Amino acid sequence: MTITQLQYVLAVAEYQNFTLAAEKSFVTQPTLSMQIQKLEDELDIIIFDRSKKPIQLTEVGKKIVAQARNIVSESGRIKDIVHQEKGYIGGEFRLGIIPTVMPTLLPMFLRNFINKYPKVQIRIEEQNTATLIQKLTDGHLDAAIAATPLENENIRERVLYYEPFVAYIPENHRLHSNMKIDTSDLKIEDVLLLEDGHCFRDGVINLCHAEKDFKDDRFQLESGSFETMIRLADEGMGMTLLPYLHTLGLNEKEKKHLHFFNDPSPAREVSLIYHKSELKLHITEALREVISGVIRGAIAFQNVQIISPIGKK
Template identity: 35%
Template sequence: MPSLNDISLRQLEYVVAVADVLGFRRAAERCHVSQPALSAQIQQLEEVLGVKLFERGTRRVMLTAAGEELVARARRVLTEAGDILSAASRLSDPFAGNLQLGVIPTVAPYVLPEVVPALVKQYPRLRLRLREEKTELLVRALDEGRLDAALLALVPELGELEHTVIAEDPFVVAAPPGHPVAKLKQVRLQDLDEENVLLLEDGHCFRSQALTLCTRIGAREVDFRATSLTTLAQMVMSGEGGITLLPSLSVPTENRLGQLVVRSFAAPVPSRTIALVWRPGYPRADALRELAGTLRSVWPGHKGEAKRS
């Protein structure tokens, strides 16, 4: 029977990398090692365990049934090992070392250019490692220990993740010049009944929130799904697709040339809640709460307005 001396965290890291990308070459690049070295370490681990973790074909790599179970356990081991390092860092300086921070695409381009310099100035020993992904992927990365925290919109799918609120981000209506919305000072929900609305593609939490609102007010989704808010704004500017909903956070960037008619909603104003989230038991949670306070103080358009959770 193999002992703990026969298994290394490095081997587990290599196995998880291959499982993530289903390829040895890309996994080696991700781990910054040569492919032969990575392959040899995984083969050695398979020999120690007495099971095959991967099916190796000429064109693809797949996890075996045994690999599925053992990779899941390897992820948990690596998460715990990472938390040990984080705890040690916290005991010396909670704002020293790496912080893996995820950000959703409907937030990242509108806040990072402003808040990152502020964080670097406030915490000079902290090295931010940023990752932009959709909510589902960020939540998975948090659960697996590949991220320390994430900036995203609160949705029910977050489960048991802990959080602290950064800001409320009201929705606005964006329409092309000449659209009837331009005559309104504020938009009531009933004003959008039967309007054609462009939305983001599946996977964006903002799409889900906007779609729920559109369904409630009787607006119709156009048969086009954008990959970004920039694409939505450009399509509306063209005057060919209809109107759209945008988070207020994005308006200074997406309407910087003033080619959109932008109107706020009358009360009750639909909005999303932006929060900093992390997994339960994360050892630097107190530091994240302090960092959230810094984020609130420099948040574009919402300085000092958001309440703590």
């Protein structure tokens, strides 16, 4: 039994297809199939029911896959131990970021990080929270940046910052004359929302004390763009809420429509999250320090009220 064989088993269990698993494992399909067959012969059991489409795990196969995940994860810890002992921060690091954080936060820290740690090959992808959690669980990501708390026992969270909500209110809106607003001023039917699947949308719905599955009777919009929300607000379709960092990139005309909340300001908690196995924790910690350093000067709010996302998306 080898670590490589167990990795092949995990790949087939995930993709439920030998050809695709081989492609993702960067080996030929015959090589992968042969190694899994050798493992099954050695253990004298059948891991996969090949008669079903897609391929299914047998009952004993499910138990083997669960244990294989632990073994493969622990084997990766050996390299971590060596790297930490040598003080080496390098190698591939796979990072996921939710869409409502990526455009504003990434430009703030990426250059600093790659300049400080040139031996790290950072691979970044944008995904919603549910996908990030699944990829962390499956070992396809080393860490992610998402709105928290997630309340997932398999995921560790390190808070990076608290980002206040800011209202974008056009001139023709009932709240435009208010210098500051209260959360009690908000009406969910009056607020333009991102498409379903964004944790920021869920946070706004929670802030307005609305139902999780709220639907606007006027129109259905599927957009993940804050810019679209701003344009619609300018056209008299309502107001919208923005994360504070996003407001820093608005032009002077747009900034005149920004209204802050009275204290405590509603805010989201943004954290660096990673699997409880804590692999590559030395790189994760280095990333956290870089982000904390650049964000400290950008967000100076102290008195905030954390709005937890509904649905954990």
